[in-house]
Amino acid sequence: MEEKGEQKHKFEMSRRNFLRAGATATALGVIGAIKAPVKVANAAVPSNVKFSAGAAGQWSKLHPEPDYGGATVRYAENNDQWLGTSKIVGTVKNISEADMGFALAARGLISDKAQRGFFNFVPKHPFGGAISWARTWIASEDAVDGQPAPEKLPIPDPEQMSQHIKDAAYFLRADEVGIGKMPPYAYYSHKIINPALLVHNPVEQCVKPFTERLPYVIVVMVDQHLETMLASTGYDGISASQSMRSYHATGNIAIILAKYIRSLGYHARAHHAANYGAVMGPCILASGLGELTRTGDCALHPRLGFRHKVAAVTTDLPLVPDKPIDFGLQDFCRVCGKCADNCPSGAITHDKDPVEHNGYLRWNTDMKKCTEFRVANEEGSSCGRCMKVCPWNSKENSWFHQAGLFIGSHGETSSKFLKSIDDMFGYGTEQIEKYKWWLEWPELYKVAPGLPPNPAAPPATSK
Amino acid sequence: MGTILVFVAGVLFLAGILFIKPRAKCELMWKTVLNWSLYVVWYAITWIGISFVYINFNVGHVKATSTAIFLFLGISVVLAIALARLLGFIGVKKISNTTVQV
Ligand code: SF4
Ligand code: SF4
Numbered sequence: 001m002e003e004k005g006e007q008k009h010k011f012e013m014s015r016r017n018f019l020r021a022g023a024t025a026t027a028l029g030v031i032g033a034i035k036a037p038v039k040v041a042n043a044a045v046p047s048n049v050k051f052s053a054g055a056a057g058q059w060s061k062l063h064p065e066p067d068y069g070g071a072t073v074r075y076a077e078n079n080d081q082w083l084g085t086s087k088i089v090g091t092v093k094n095i096s097e098a099d100m101g102f103a104l105a106a107r108g109l110i111s112d113k114a115q116r117g118f119f120n121f122v123p124k125h126p127f128g129g130a131i132s133w134a135r136t137w138i139a140s141e142d143a144v145d146g147q148p149a150p151e152k153l154p155i156p157d158p159e160q161m162s163q164h165i166k167d168a169a170y171f172l173r174a175d176e177v178g179i180g181k182m183p184p185y186a187y188y189s190h191k192i193i194n195p196a197l198l199v200h201n202p203v204e205q206c207v208k209p210f211t212e213r214l215p216y217v218i219v220v221m222v223d224q225h226l227e228t229m230l231a232s233t234g235y236d237g238i239s240a241s242q243s244m245r246s247y248h249a250t251g252n253i254a255i256i257l258a259k260y261i262r263s264l265g266y267h268a269r270a271h272h273a274a275n276y277g278a279v280m281g282p283c284i285l286a287s288g289l290g291e292l293t294r295t296g297d298c299a300l301h302p303r304l305g306f307r308h309k310v311a312a313v314t315t316d317l318p319l320v321p322d323k324p325i326d327f328g329l330q331d332f333c334r335v336c337g338k339c340a341d342n343c344p345s346g347a348i349t350h351d352k353d354p355v356e357h358n359g360y361l362r363w364n365t366d367m368k369k370c371t372e373f374r375v376a377n378e379e380g381s382s383c384g385r386c387m388k389v390c391p392w393n394s395k396e397n398s399w400f401h402q403a404g405l406f407i408g409s410h411g412e413t414s415s416k417f418l419k420s421i422d423d424m425f426g427y428g429t430e431q432i433e434k435y436k437w438w439l440e441w442p443e444l445y446k447v448a449p450g451l452p453p454n455p456a457a458p459p460a461t462s463k
Numbered sequence: 464m465g466t467i468l469v470f471v472a473g474v475l476f477l478a479g480i481l482f483i484k485p486r487a488k489c490e491l492m493w494k495t496v497l498n499w500s501l502y503v504v505w506y507a508i509t510w511i512g513i514s515f516v517y518i519n520f521n522v523g524h525v526k527a528t529s530t531a532i533f534l535f536l537g538i539s540v541v542l543a544i545a546l547a548r549l550l551g552f553i554g555v556k557k558i559s560n561t562t563v564q565v
Contacts (some may be wrong), residue, residue, distance in 0.1 A: 044478045176516070230523070396518070396522050399514070400511075400515055402517070424530060425519075425524065425526060425527035425529070425530055425531070426524065426525070426527055427524065427527060428524025430524065430525065432521075432522070432523035432524070432525075434523055
């Protein structure tokens with residue numbers, strides 16, 4: 001216990017002081033310990049691609065400034081001690097996809113009900129099932145990856161190319177896009193071959209090593225739809241559909257961007273909810289699209305909150321990465337706790353501060369409890385109650401919510417003030433009936449009685 | 464509708480200035496400044512409230528709408544009464560016109 005206390009004390013150097021120290025150290029050139037980045041491909045000699053870039057430092061041509069919705073945003077670091085506002089306190093190990101929450105459920109390591117629930121918690125609602133089915137068409141290895149074109153096409157310089165890639169994402173209907181230096185630990189060590197295998201076979205036979213290491217990550221973000229969330233309880237029939245909507249949309253954008261980049265002659269692999277090779281949380285932080293929240297690994301964007309899903313493209317296309325951002329969310333989450341108060345499974349911690357988890361600090365949320373509730377929820381399909389109630393997620397874009405975000409991004413006292421106003425006005429916990437457009441079939445929400453057959457096993461009968 | 468509200472707010476602001484101008488100017492400078500400051504604050508709070516209620520009502524935030532009506536209307540009425548009192552619209556006793564009978 002004492003050791004834990006000591007360890008905690010050691011980590012208590014304030015984030016901003018540390019960032020200052022980090023900046024000084026960088027200036028002195030002493031951060032030699034940072035691992036050398038994976039190799040960026042050399043660009044072909046530029047020719048006339050009839051592109052006039054925006055001004056230097058501009059975000060993109062379609063969005064000259066990033067839209068943070070009124071929050072005051074500072075830049076943070078992506079090095080071996082910080083990823084944005086998340087402090088790295090040890091070695092962050094690459095994890096296996098088979099150790100993620102849903103995979104643990106499929107392996108039967110959470111409960112029997114959760115294991116059965118995993119295989120029907122989305123398709124038990126016909127609409128969620130339909131969107132999820134559409135995702136499977138973009139899930140194959142051929143859809144997400146491939147060989148780059150043998151000849152590199154001429155492209156503009158990395159900064160201009162970054163603007164262009166962001167605009168391509170906006171054109172494809174991304175709500176937000178960012179480019180990051182890919183943290184090597186964000187890659188999975190192993191990838192699941194087929195989730196159904198996990199039920200019947202030793203885990204080593206169900207995964208394959210994931211070896212790709214590319215220097216940059218492009219993250220695209222799509223909103224889970226405000227009005228739908230306002231009408232939902234957060235764990236009724238539409239909940240999984242909200243996730244699937246954004247998984248499908250971001251997946252489409254990611255595979256197109258990856259294919260486009262490969263056509264230019266560079267490596268690029270799409271990662272989306274039906275075929276990940278990396279954990280999205282660190283990719284979001286690295287791309288300057290959010291900070292980690294009290295919910296554990298959900299990253300919150302200043303304007304969209306965590307009412308979003310993302311997909312990513314890892315690539316060696318020469319780009320200029322954005323910096324991680326700090327908009328005071330760690331202070332806000334410390335005094336808020338609204339998600340913890342409203343989580344139906346009690347999965348979200350009420351602790352004041354984050355704790356160490358796999359070499360970095362994050363709030364100590366119980367992933368197993370959350371997963372169990374989501375896959376075995378018989379009042380609906382999955383859950384997003386924490387997303388619904390969070391003060392950063394539950395608002396339309398208006399002048400006073402922008403003012404609220406400004407206040408919320410200025411330390412614990414103003415965060416407390418904003419949280420009280422949020423509660424006083426009843427935001428987050430209301431259900432706005434006029435937006436309830438979907439259909440419910442409660443009789444379909446039971447957990448499946450059995451498990452799927454072993455995909456590796458031979459057919460039971462043959463004639 | 465939002466644009467119309469902004470237009471109405473602007474027109475009423477100017478009308479309000481013309482309306483209180485004869486009464487706002489006092490011999491003491493600080494009183495004049497107080498009158499005008501209170502007018503601007505009252506007007507701003509009132510329209511912030513109207514805008515807040517309008518947006519929240521449209522989106523369907525029921526509790527936010529009712530709380531805002533109570534909060535902003537309350538502040539607005541209190542300020543309006545104070546301003547009216549300072550400008551002499553209310554609470555000033557009329558001076559009697561009668562002559563003293565001997
Ligand atoms: S998704 Fe639901 S169960 Fe999981 S942490 Fe959020 S509120 Fe809790
Ligand atoms: S509800 Fe509050 S504590 Fe939870 S993620 Fe949102 S801001 Fe943080």
